[in-house]
Amino acid sequence: MSAQDTLAPDTPVENPAPAGPDYQEILYNGLWKNNPALVQLLGLCPLLAVTSTVVNAIGLGLATIVVLLGSNIAVSLIRNYVSEAVRLPAFVMIIASFTTCIELIMQAYTYELYQILGIFIPLIVTNCAILGRADAFASRNPVLPSAVDGLMMGLGFMFVLVVLGGMRELIGQATLFSDMHLLFGDIALGWKITFFSDYPNVLFAILPPGAFIGLGLLIAIKNYYDEKEKQRVAKAQEGQEKVSRRVRVTD
Amino acid sequence: MSLLRITSPHTHRAGRRTSWVMQMVILATVPGLITQTYLFGYGTLINLVIACLTALLSEAFILKLRNRPIGFSLSDCSALLTAVLLALALPPTVPWWLTVTAVSFSVIFAKQVYGGLGNNPFNPAMVGYAICLVSFPVPMTQWIGASEIIQAGAVPSFSDSLAAIFGSLPTIDSYTMATPLDAFKHKDGLMSSEAYASIAGLQSANLVSWMYVNLAYLAGGLLLIWLRIITWHTPVAMIAGLGLMANVFYGLDPDNAASTIFHLTSGAVMLGAFFIATDPVSSCTSNRGKLVYGLGIGILIYVIRTWGGYPDGVAFAVLLMNFAAPLIDYFTQPRTYGHKKAKKGLTIGGEK
Numbered sequence: 001m002s003a004q005d006t007l008a009p010d011t012p013v014e015n016p017a018p019a020g021p022d023y024q025e026i027l028y029n030g031l032w033k034n035n036p037a038l039v040q041l042l043g044l045c046p047l048l049a050v051t052s053t054v055v056n057a058i059g060l061g062l063a064t065i066v067v068l069l070g071s072n073i074a075v076s077l078i079r080n081y082v083s084e085a086v087r088l089p090a091f092v093m094i095i096a097s098f099t100t101c102i103e104l105i106m107q108a109y110t111y112e113l114y115q116i117l118g119i120f121i122p123l124i125v126t127n128c129a130i131l132g133r134a135d136a137f138a139s140r141n142p143v144l145p146s147a148v149d150g151l152m153m154g155l156g157f158m159f160v161l162v163v164l165g166g167m168r169e170l171i172g173q174a175t176l177f178s179d180m181h182l183l184f185g186d187i188a189l190g191w192k193i194t195f196f197s198d199y200p201n202v203l204f205a206i207l208p209p210g211a212f213i214g215l216g217l218l219i220a221i222k223n224y225y226d227e228k229e230k231q232r233v234a235k236a237q238e239g240q241e242k243v244s245r246r247v248r249v250t251d
Numbered sequence: 252m253s254l255l256r257i258t259s260p261h262t263h264r265a266g267r268r269t270s271w272v273m274q275m276v277i278l279a280t281v282p283g284l285i286t287q288t289y290l291f292g293y294g295t296l297i298n299l300v301i302a303c304l305t306a307l308l309s310e311a312f313i314l315k316l317r318n319r320p321i322g323f324s325l326s327d328c329s330a331l332l333t334a335v336l337l338a339l340a341l342p343p344t345v346p347w348w349l350t351v352t353a354v355s356f357s358v359i360f361a362k363q364v365y366g367g368l369g370n371n372p373f374n375p376a377m378v379g380y381a382i383c384l385v386s387f388p389v390p391m392t393q394w395i396g397a398s399e400i401i402q403a404g405a406v407p408s409f410s411d412s413l414a415a416i417f418g419s420l421p422t423i424d425s426y427t428m429a430t431p432l433d434a435f436k437h438k439d440g441l442m443s444s445e446a447y448a449s450i451a452g453l454q455s456a457n458l459v460s461w462m463y464v465n466l467a468y469l470a471g472g473l474l475l476i477w478l479r480i481i482t483w484h485t486p487v488a489m490i491a492g493l494g495l496m497a498n499v500f501y502g503l504d505p506d507n508a509a510s511t512i513f514h515l516t517s518g519a520v521m522l523g524a525f526f527i528a529t530d531p532v533s534s535c536t537s538n539r540g541k542l543v544y545g546l547g548i549g550i551l552i553y554v555i556r557t558w559g560g561y562p563d564g565v566a567f568a569v570l571l572m573n574f575a576a577p578l579i580d581y582f583t584q585p586r587t588y589g590h591k592k593a594k595k596g597l598t599i600g601g602e603k
Binding site for chain 1: 352360382385386387390
């Protein structure tokens with residue numbers, strides 16, 4: 001059975017380019033073009049469940065970045081020694097080990113945040129974005145590009161988490177960066193910005209339906225921007241051709 | 252030779268355009284609107300103005316974003332109808348931003364995001380109502396009591412209604428009172444007879460004022476049936492479903508359950524039965540389907556009122572049955588002309 005058969009049909013397989021890795025491409029893929037949350041729509045369960053405030057989003061985003069970075073490096077290191085048949089269980093074991101580490105670290109240093117995020121920290125194991133990157137990229141690429149890919153995918157995921165968390169916190173309770181001390185210690189006690197003091201809490205934005213609608217809006221905005229950008233590029237190219245033709249005509 | 256080309260729906264009477272239907276439904280709410288204004292003050296009218304302005308503005312805004320003709324869609328009055336239904340369903344004392352939220356959410360997210368009129372799977376007005384009920388439970392359950400038994404002794408004046416909506420009215424508590432449904436839900440283990448005697452919200456004046464509201468909507472609804480804008484199936488089935496459930500449980504336990512007539516004449520039953528459940532877009536299409544759909548709403552209203560977390564359940568019941576409407580339609584297709592039996596259920600598309 002080849003790798004292609006066992007993958008989900010829409011999992012992108014990225015084979016290494018013959019001329020060596022293109023780090024700019026990896027960066028652009030992770031942060032924007034192939035963003036795990038906005039384009040691949042992977043890892044939606046934690047994305048929708050915990051993004052009720054910015055601090056939750058950053059906490060889960062950092063944990064996911066660490067797991068994604070670690071698992072990508074480890075998977076890339078063992079990629080030539082694990083047979084095709086058992087690679088998925090091996091990847092899951094690696095991811096689970098990293099998740100356990102991060103869970104214990106959060107339990108030790110950010111206990112309150114650990115309690116707020118609850119089941120969603122252990123559930124990082126089942127985040128499809130991580131297994132997807134391990135299988136689609138890290139198992140076919142050398143260590144350094146895999147590490148960069150893990151970092152960029154993680155940053156792209158966290159970026160969406162934070163934007164969504166900010167949106168929901170702002171609409172839900174008219175604050176930003178509340179409770180940041182849970183993650184950053186006492187220096188963050190004064191970071192909370194309150195916009196209206198007598199704001200009626202919009203429970204809907206804090207509850208899961210608000211997350212679905214918020215994510216839908218973010219995806220719509222991204223697609224709209226991409227479409228505009230495509231039109232702009234097309235227009236610019238058209239303009240160039242015209243200019244060159246005109247030069248020839250005046251000759 | 253020029254042929255007259257007419258697109259569907261092929262109605263048998265000319266001139267009955269979408270805008271005419273919507274305008275007639277809006278007109279049919281007038282008895283209810285007058286009754287609510289008489290009983291609860293000018294709040295409903297002020298809400299109506301805010302709701303209509305918001306609906307038109309948000310519909311125009313989203314149509315502009317979608318590059319659709321603005322005047323064409325605005326003139327079919329469907330956004331106005333959504334606004335009117337919401338204004339009637341919201342309590343007369345809700346702050347202005349709540350009305351704006353409810354209406355803009357229902358027009359933008361419940362209707363236009365799905366593709367505009369005719370494509371929305373859920374009743375837009377009820378989506379807006381449910382969002383606000385979930386988000387702001389306190390202002391959404393604050394209703395004005397009957398003028399005989401509230402402290403203020405009269406319905407709020409125009410200026411008091413304005414103050415309640417656009418600012419804060421310190422004396423608001425002297426006007427408001429639990430609705431009969433709310434009061435009955437929180438009778439805290441009292442027997443029904445004790446509750447009727449002791450709880451303010453269950454005094455006969457309050458019960459009667461809600462009965463008038465429901466009777467006014469019943470009159471408007473009968474007008475709609477007479478105009479053949481709606482058929483009798485959905486409302487009758489819904490009232491029958493609610494009445495049946497109430498009858499059974501009242502018969503089993505008259506000390507704790509509310510009577511059938513109490514259930515039928517309180518809350519938003521008649522508004523729901525004739526104006527909301529009959530929404531042609533989100534409800535069932537076939538006549539037998541409408542019967543099943545209405546029955547389901549009626550039963551769900553009783554279930555939510557009696558065992559659910561909210562005093563009234565019309566909005567949630569309608570939304571839940573909106574989910575089921577396509578499935579019900581699938582199983583209740585009528586017999587087509589020339590066929591001996593109706594194709595229904597699992598035989599559709601199969602050999603059998």
